Amino acid sequence: MLLLVFVGTVVNYLDRANLAVAAPLMKNEFGLGPVELGFIFSAYSWTYVLANIPGGWVVDRCGSRAMYACAIFIWSAFTFAQGFAGRFATLFGLRLGVGVAEAPTFPVNNRVVSIWFAQRERGFATSVYLVGQYVGMAALTPLLFWIAHRFGWREIFFFTGALGIAWALIWYAMYRDPEHSKRVNAAELEHLRHGGALVDRKSGAQQQRSFPWRKLGVLFRNRQIIAICAGKFASLSSLYFFLTWFPTYLISERHMTMLKAGSASAVPFVAASIGVVAGGLLSDWLLRRGASVATARKTPIMTGLLLVPTMTLAVLTDTNWIVIAIMSFAFFAQGVASASWSLVADIAPEGMVGITGGAVNFAGNLSGIVTPIAIGVIVRATGSFGWALGLISLFAIVAVLCYTFLLGEVKRIEIDGDAGFEDEAKAGNVRAAAQDSVDETRV
Template sequence: MGNRSQATRKRYNILTMIFVTVVINYLDRTNISIAASAIQKDLGINSIQMGYVFSAFAWTYACLQIPGGIVADKIKSRVLYTFIMAFWSIATLIQGFANSFITLIGLRASIGVFEAPSYPINNLIVTRWFPEKERASAIGIYTSGQFLGMAFLLPVLAIIQNYLGWRGLFFVSGAIGILWAGIWYYFYRDPQEHKYVSDTELEHIKSGGGLVDIKEKAEKKMDFKWSDIKQVFLYRKLWGLYIGQFCLGATIVFFLTWFPTYLVKYRGLDFLQSGFLASIPYLAAFAGVLLSGFTSDYLTRKGYSVEMSRKAPIIIGMLLSTCIIGANYTNSTFFIIFFLALAFFGNGLASIAWVFISLMAPKKLIGLTGGAFNFIGGLAGIVVPIVIGYLVEDGDFGPALFFIGGIALLGFISYTFIVGKVERIIIKE
């Protein structure tokens, strides 16, 4: 055992591990977007079919969010994350052998199955390891993994595909995830099972609202009833969060699926050049999510209301996301990337939305509420790629960008008028 009385900051080691896991999670979601043009050419897949391939991941990912939240509440994060990460990585690797539209659909759907519990697990880990006043920053940091990781990985993935082909791209991506699954199992522990976390740090976390007492939590988990699923859909406030997450997801889904194809096929950019230019909006989103998380926690520490400190960045971010429409009114590569980067920066600002699950969900249903939250958000992954596939069939991407901008506006309305006052929902027994 480590020295329990000596002050430690092990929660930041845990946060680093979540960050890396999120990077790998999104690597395996988005490598298909880099490979899309080559896959369409090699396998003879049209735009509408590609929309269904992009969407297939979300069919299972969204539908399994609520079961994923239940599983996240019941199985230790160390074991569950290792299992799902290994299997989604294996499915990613097998994509390198795909030879048909149907095979791609099946493999993308299988990745969605195994990634489904990942964000409920992330939220539970942060809820266990961080006091409330540090939680938005922690969520901002690990959420930024999806943006920073892709900002640097998109050019790398483009280079890998350039040399190894799209099949090699999947082989490399899958191998990385399998390796990290082993590392996660070896190093991760919950707070009270961690050998080297001090009593001082545990008390800091617990006194600040962190749920470090996993024995107590385990007892609560045994109280699960099927009626709990009804509970997480009863409240207007939660529906405001769910709708907002769908709208937030719509912009992210565009960037995770059609964005590289938009640059190469509809804007005529060179493939390798598009890999580097595509990283710019991801860097903007990374800056947005970090600015949002740290500013939100700073305002909380200074005594500002939860509505100001937590909700304002999301409302502003949703409004900025509507700027994606501006790309329809220019042929300049600089301004196309500018408008897309501004929109994705706004999406980054709004991406701390998970903090509301920690603050508003019924205490014994945090995992389940997180599953419902991500389920509705995941529906964007089903709807948006397919709708875009149909909208761009005639070669014009303009209507697709209007579609994305309109959904972002709906997100602004939902957080402003439906969520209302930010407060914990108490279930009456």
């Protein structure tokens, strides 16, 4: 099941980042400047962030199997159609469609890890599917650049779209929740229950009929959620730089050819893949050694984020292999910091894993709107990427402050019959009793 989630994430990020490979050729055909290119890069995120919370809610109601299969099929169809785009507006609209359809991805991933893995195994399991963000680009970026060089940029979208449609069918055929899987025996189910996995929980469809606006309000007022959302927004700016502008940076700033840029682009993604696994293993190791959940989860996050600003050292050298080494180390650090997704699985209220993941993904991926456009504006104003790298480094420091001073204790949020609504109910009872006392006095 973890392998299925991993490959799904590979396909997901391949369809996010394929535009970065096509952009150096596409911008000339469409006559796009840096700012226009920034808007195209960010188009996906506009609808992605808006659809994340409802997407997470749908995952909680409908489960992972059918929901994810439909999502993969739809976004892959939009990806395939981008190969026919003939102007800016068409491409922009199709990228908006990809964003809507990809919204359930991380809520599904988070839900799968929450129900298939005990808490002490969750950090590594999370790192495995997160590494799919980078492995796909590391392995396939040179292939995509070769396709663009040999056949043209349109064939990139035909290839990645067809790959996704095939994977949608495979996911639907193979994925099952633990209680519905014929491969799971009673001993494994008991291990999951005892280890804190959210197995055998009622689906959101059984628990609620309408969108949980009230619960969502309580969720967004929670200190842990606020901290993770703010930290995610700040930390994802480095990821979006590599997913959008990095190939263009290598070609325009470092004057690499298409094929050389394809090979060079893959190296930081390999480093980030290693960083993701290292962060997950470190988190679980600390937890097994008796560290608190907060310490075990925060340590790799903070370590990684503090190292991301090393990317600014690239402005000090004209040697391309040194630039790639610097960028690879910075992206490795960003991979280590991605262990923050295991925090979401640790704090999400029962029955709301999907919508909690959607809320965090909503806030974090606002960076996908801000970062590409901000880089485009900076590049047009300055003529180089130096200040853009400084902005990304500043965001990483802001993320460190969020996780250090705002997050606080890491514990599962209780909603409904739990803490948030119990306290509210008690307060209401006190107010009602006080009003009754006043009424009796008046009488």
